[in-house]
Amino acid sequence: MRIFRSLLAKYMLIILLAMSIVQIAYFIPALFVMGIAQKEESNNNIQYGEDYNENVIEEQWHAEANKIKAIKIEVIEQLFEDWQQKYPEAAMFWVSEKGTLLTEVNVKEQLPAQWTPAFTTKFIKERYDGDPFTVIAYLGDDETNGFIVFEIPRSVLNPPIRNVYQQYGTIVFLGVICIIIFFISVSFLFFRGIRKRLLKLQEAMEIRDVDGLPIGMDVKKKDEIGQLEQSFNRMVCELRESKNREQKEEQLRRELIANLSHDLRTPLTKVRAQTYSISKEKLSDEGKYAVKALETSIVNIDGLMENLMSYTLLMASKYKFEPKETNVIRFAREHMTTWYPVFEKEGFEIDVELHSFEDNNWLVDSLWLGRIFDNFFQNVLRHASSGQYIGVKTESTKYYDAFVISDCGKGMNNESNAKGAGIGLSIVDIMVKGMELDWDITSSESGTMIKIIRRKKLSE
Structure with missing residues (x-):
């Protein structure tokens, strides 16, 4: 159809294609990220829910510590074992009221066996709102029983989808940038093609054939520029036809002038001869003046015809x-x-x-x-x-x-x-x-x- 040959239709198609690609570019990476997140949840047996909420963990840790009445190492170890099953990435340890490190589970850093007040203060300051997430609770809600510490990496507390986005976010961003660059490149090529065709049309307007008229163009497409090229070709044809008619009319006019100049010379010669004969007769002063005026007019007419003939020959490049x-x-x-x-x-x-x-x-x-x-x-x-x-x-x-x-x-x-x-x-x-x-x-x-x-x- 004619509408699909339009430049506007082609560019709107590019816009729609770009919008579709951008939507696909967001949809496919989203599915990809969700798939990886679900796979991580399946491999690690992690079910994201309220148990991995910081506030929930802090409340439960304090509640478990407060419930312990019999302060024994076996009880504390059992508590640590239960929480270890629930939070495999967590680290836990118990420091007595005297600052002695009594037991620890999954602790990867080196902890001192004896905790001084200065070290304890430093530890609490470093862990405050930091990574790992740390909860400190007194046993039996009494500081004389010492305190137990629960630590877990903050990355574990994040939903798997967030971790995956943090891991693959750069790839997604670069993918979107590539799509934008692709759209810009397609638009650039589209408009460069238009500009190239317009420059070609301009060049055709400036170039002249041997007859001084522009040269016609080869129309390859039927869009707006193609229609403009067709109009330009029609204009060139009309100009050439008009110039041919003008040249023919000019040629007829020159031939007519040349023929008239030649035909007028014969009677003018006779008038000149008769004037000369009259001048030989006996004439009054008025008659002599009239004959002289007549001779002057004949000379002027002869000069005019000569100029007219010369001008015609010069215009025809035959002089x-x-x-x-x-x-x-x-x-x-x-x-x-x-x-x-x-x-x-x-x-x-x-x-x-x-x-x-x-x-x-x-x-x-x-x-x-x-x-x-x-x-x-x-x-x-x-x-x-x-x-x-x-x-x-x-x-x-x-x-x-x-x-x-x-x-x-x-x-x-x-x-x-x-x-x-x-x-x-x-x-x-x-x-x-x-x-x-x-x-x-x-x-x-x-x-x-x-x-x-x-x-x-x-x-x-």
Whole structure:
């Protein structure tokens, strides 16, 4: 059933099993101890009852001593013999009124033949509430007849079950400790298995396949973690299907853009040819202004289509990229010369300061780098013509070398009649990162500054 596959059910089973084992652990040792106790009682003919009670023994010993009237050694020996049969472990002896040891039974220690008052006092002090249990009684309830002493080990007075527990208590305690350790070990292994599976799930979430998505897991169990693994696998499948659909849609979109760009170039070429023909005719000043505006719009549209085509090719990784060692200072100077006439025609102040870097050779694609410069220069013409200034300089620090392109326009946040700069900057971002360079742009109402940065390695 499904409930028995649950982790909660498995752990509750461990708890119930542990409780059962603990109960068994107490029950079996109890039976074991009781069996040993009964065996000891049978072997020693000991029947635990009131006769082995300290108070009973003391009262009976005093009563027997008081009943003796004829103080004779035969009578005392008979008394000792009767009590010896009743209490085989007991020791008894008689000391006369003069301190003479007259008779003794089962006494294991060496007693003096003559008892002095000092020794008698010492003996009574040592035996008081000690082991063995000792009872001292005067014969005939008269101290002139001397006293008789009864001694028995206190262990004999304990019930056999107590003696057995004292003997085997450590074993029982260690057994219970072993059971507790066993339960802790089982719980540890149980939770370690859960933790191991959760870590495996976490690892699967972090590992990425070639498509950038997580890798599915092999589900071996159908408990809660197994259900979580199945949900994770379903999520991975859904993500992969979604990404495939997205890639297909993106591919269709790129093909559509490429086709539109190609199809629009043909009528645009015809419009450009007709515009050129019109410009050859005799026109009024307004007509010439309109033709010039039309030519500018055609150029802008052509540039937008070119950017759109380039962006599509870059996103599809089909734009040709051939990096090689290039002297970027020389390249920047040569490329800037092609733009001099354009900026001069528009009345721009041109400020170029290209100083050599510590290492002028960068691993770049010259076509890509030229396209980056062209995009920046075009943006200056379109958006910063009011400032009539462009600066192209170099900058070197301890951490990087950079080309700095600046203008004195109104900034990129201001409205401009020219559109399409967003695609151009997106192309710049892709190309810069593709050549493992960085770029930074700062824009305000007083102008815009763009840096093309090459970070220096620590070894440099």
